[in-house]
């Protein structure tokens with residue numbers, strides 16, 4: 214097959230075919246990807262734009278990074294996914310390096326972010342039903358024979374919740390994905406209105422509110438699951454002390470702490486993980502997006518010792534769980550983060566980017582939020598929403614998007630240079646700093 218036979222040659226054709234054949238669950242801006250290198254992308258007509266969204270954070274290394282591409286292609290030439298009924302010689306190396314990178318015990322790999330969130334929910338629920346964990350004890354698990362009896366031991370640091378009654382606490386304005394179970398835990402009606410019956414077992418509390426967390430915990434609570442910065446929710450950074458406070462409460466009440474770092478992790482926010490700003494290490498760390506390097510689809514529920522052995526055969530699995538090509542890309546991404554200092558780079562350049570945005574003193578900007586290279590610029594609400602500004606930015610050469618109504622999100626590849634940021638700032642100034 215030649216390239217011409219399988220690629221579309223004009224933007225118009227791509228847009229028309231997309232709208233004709235793909236179920237329209239997104240409303241894309243009218244830019245068509247035809248080529249990408251680093252932070253730059255081109256449409257079929259050869260028009261160049263800067264990548265400032267990075268597949269919602271998934272392209273930490275930019276487009277077609279040589280190391281990731283080489284790993285991906287090398288493995289694609291060796292063999293393709295075999296059955297999980299056998300072992301392969303790539304996934305274990307990826308898992309080892311990920312576990313070391315996260316300083317955790319074991320990883321449950323899967324493919325999409327929402328699936329990893331589902332796995333964290335499964336682990337937390339089963340832990341609640343089956344784990345008997347005494348304060349300060351080693352981490353043995355015991356089957357609970359009489360679950361109702363053991364539930365009465367609440368307060369003695371013992372779980373053993375009656376089957377099918379576990380509760381997980383999440384936050385308003387969260388975004389954890391689109392499966393039925395995950396949308397059941399959303400506070401956004403538009404994500405779940407027509408998809409009931411929904412999955413029970415979730416309690417929502419305001420984000421950033423430790424008193425609400427303390428109050429919401431009951432003998433049936435198995436976990437608190439939240440984003441350390443709400444990405445899709447408008448790049449909302451919680452008040453200082455929140456992450457640490459949540460950890461303290463979870464430990465005190467014998468509830469698992471689960472951070473969804475699918476968007477914020479792997480260097481994006483200027484630390485390996487955003488929870489590290491407050492040293493609030495979770496029991497389960499959920500990763501995705503850049504974990505697959507860009508070309509791979511790898512997500513993970515990374516577990517500490519306490520929960521590492523909760524799921525057993527045959528309680529979970531998926532055809533592409535240890536996909537060797539995806540795992541090869543993931544391994545290359547993990548090494549890239551470390552070898553090229555992407556975390557430190559995100560920290561420094563993120564500070565620079567935010568400081569320069571502040572210096573603009575734009576009359577249109579209400580607030581600039583974020584950490585590292587995850588940046589939200591909330592516009593004044595009287596402007597009527599961020600969308601027209603996003604359109605202007607795209608026309609000016611910057612691919613970004615709007616999260617919630619009034620906020621523009623910038624999440625460039627972590628390999629971006631200061632010069633490239635300056636290129637973007639010049640255009641941003643024109644669009645945002647006007648009268």
Ligand SMILES: Cc1ncc(COP(=O)(O)O)c(C=O)c1O
Nearest residue numbers: 325326327388389390473475476
């Ligand atoms: C924090 C967070 N969790 C989960 C997801 C869902 O990931 P996926 O789209 O890969 O299912 C996203 C996606 O944007 C996310 O930002």
